[in-house]
Amino acid sequence: MASVKELRLRITSVGNIQQITRAMEMVATTKLRRFQDRAIASRPYTEEIAGLVSHLAGVLGDEVQDNPLFRKGAGSKTGVLLVTSDRGLCGAYNSNLFSDLEAWMSERESDDVDFFVYGKKGYSYLNGRGYNVERFIVDPPLESVDFGQAARTAQTLVEAFLSGDYADVYIYYTAFQSMVRYTPTTVQLLPLEAGGDEGEEQRGGDLILEPDAETIFESLIPRYLEVRVYNALLEALTSEYASRRMSMKNATDAASDMIKMLKGRYNRLRQENVTKDLLDIVGGAEALR
């Protein structure tokens, strides 16, 4: 049985931990809100770009197949952009992604997959497993990513795809569904799939296209890919912070429970000691009489 002093020390240290986890929870909440706001702010742009793409794809019809980004790549390898976190203490955020990835990888040869990684956690995981890391994107860190940097990452992937080493390129990230639900997700980035939104193609009737549909389409597609990468990164960040907030909240609650339990034990023990001391004093006084 722990002594009163030991119990008091434990209560203090658990209290300190609780303060830290509570602070981290609040930080995560603020950051979470910030990333959510950014995701919402990017929505009009995303929707417009996607609308234009489907419209132009409708105008061009089968001609979209002439664009190399719509055709399977010349190579045999698969490129994967893996989005993980730089820091831990975010619950099962990374390990969920990894176990999902593991299942995905079991269907293919690990030599045929090259990774482009965001986040230290992902990098050390892939290294430990002996997977090919083609590029570890550290500058800038994922957390301070802006559209320009996401665009550059997208361009890197497009370039890798066009260089002829890859058959296809995927993004592996955690999709944000709600504050308590975030699921590992794979989306195919390249080659693009034509004619996803057939129903939309004739909205707005005939459009004048300047200079012409092909030219616009050619400069539009890279923008579209940039937006998809940007959104995947933002969503991963949102999931990360939602997950971190949850696990920090759980830690804070667990600390509360623990303190309650320890306090109970501490008070009982203290009371026992007081009673024992009293009995000693009374006993001593009796003996002296």
Place this chain on the structure above:
Amino acid sequence: MAGLTLRVITPERVILDEAVDSVGVTATDGGMGIFPKHAGMVTALEPGELTYKTSTGEQSLFVAGGFAEVRGDTVRVLTAAGEPWTEIDEERARQAEARARERLSMSRAAAKQDAVDMARARASLQRALARIRLHSRRSR
């Protein structure tokens, strides 16, 4: 008599959502004016100036390329970045210009080892020059 709605949209935020009388854009084929009752149109833009007239006068924005779409009475401009000309950071643009020029001369020396870098540097040079031009013309 504002007959058009102009929306300038970037991935980070919606810069502008206003009722305007007319819009002027820098398309890849040159300057283009958009007035009410314009036919539906999609055009690619060069980095450059976007002007619009409202009842209070003419305003000017810098847009870093992108697209302009006219549908009904709405003009949507989709661009990676943009700002009112008064917010152009000329110093930064000049630095970007110098950086891009340096990179271009370097890559030329290294014999087109990286075509992407070249293209990026060229695009960045174009943006910087467009910003500087717009800023100096307007601030005169």
